[in-house]
Amino acid sequence: MDVAFRDMTRPDVPRVAELEKICFRTPWTESALCDELRNRLARYQVAEQQGDIIAYAGMWVFLGEAHITNVAVAPEYRRQGVGRAIMLHMMRTALKNKANAMTLEVRETNIAAQTLYFSLGFEKAGARKGYYSDTGEAAWILWNTDIAATIDMQLSK
Numbered sequence: 001m002d003v004a005f006r007d008m009t010r011p012d013v014p015r016v017a018e019l020e021k022i023c024f025r026t027p028w029t030e031s032a033l034c035d036e037l038r039n040r041l042a043r044y045q046v047a048e049q050q051g052d053i054i055a056y057a058g059m060w061v062f063l064g065e066a067h068i069t070n071v072a073v074a075p076e077y078r079r080q081g082v083g084r085a086i087m088l089h090m091m092r093t094a095l096k097n098k099a100n101a102m103t104l105e106v107r108e109t110n111i112a113a114q115t116l117y118f119s120l121g122f123e124k125a126g127a128r129k130g131y132y133s134d135t136g137e138a139a140w141i142l143w144n145t146d147i148a149a150t151i152d153m154q155l156s157k
Contacts, residue, residue, distance in 0.1 A: 003082060005089045008044035008056060010037060015053045016046065016072075023072040025134040036069070043093055047086050049077075057086045059094065059102075066094035066147075068104035071113075083116050088154055091120075091147040102147050105139035107132060117142050121150035 008016060013033045020027030036042045041062050047055035055073040059066045068090065073082045094102055105128065106113050122142040131139035144150055 003047045003049055003054070003085055005045050005047055005086070008033075008037065008046045008058075010034065012046055012053060012056075013037075016044075016056050019053070019056060019072045019074060020070075022075065026132075028070065042069075043090075043097065045086065045089060045093060047073075047082060047089075055082050055086050057090050059090055061094055061097040061099045064098060064100055066090070066097070066099040066102040068102060071104075078112075083113075084120070087116065087120055088151060091144075091151055095148060095151070100147060101143065101145045103141065103143045105131060105141055107135075108138045108140055114140065114142075120144065121146070121153070 013030050016033055017027065017030045020033075036044055036058060039060070041060040042058060043061055044058040045056065046053045054077045055071075057071045058069045060069060071083065071086065073086070091102060102122075104117065104122070106117060108127065121144045123144070124140050125143045126141040128139045128141060130136050
């Protein structure tokens with residue numbers, strides 16, 4: 001699949017907010033997304049196909065670590081490698097911003113996302129009970145402590 005990545009900009013916010021509503025039970029608002037664009041620690045990227053935003057991801061980068069805040073892929077583009085591609089792009093972006101490790105939270109019931117993250121070198125490091133207010137379910141805390149090695153491994157496949 002031919003996907004192009006670029007920095008998210010203010011004109012992208014309505015489409016990204018739409019993806020939030022489609023993909024999540026408790027979506028981020030346009031206002032929250034705009035706030036992230038002003039956050040000096042934040043790095044937000046969109047994935048486009050033929051000029052249409054089909055996915056996006058965000059992270060905060062600080063103290064040599066990257067914390068993934070959001071990953072959303074439009075339903076019609078799932079299971080086609082877009083999630084893997086945007087995560088690898090975020091890892092490369094994190095490395096360029098001097099982060100060597102990456103962390104994220106994932107719903108304990110989101111097996112598809114967990115499978116992707118585990119295949120990208122993430123390991124479970126703990127859980128946050130009741131993290132998701134909409135269902136009360138826990139979030140698994142995942143870490144990849146060597147994102148450069150993950151990128152190298154993916155390139156050798």
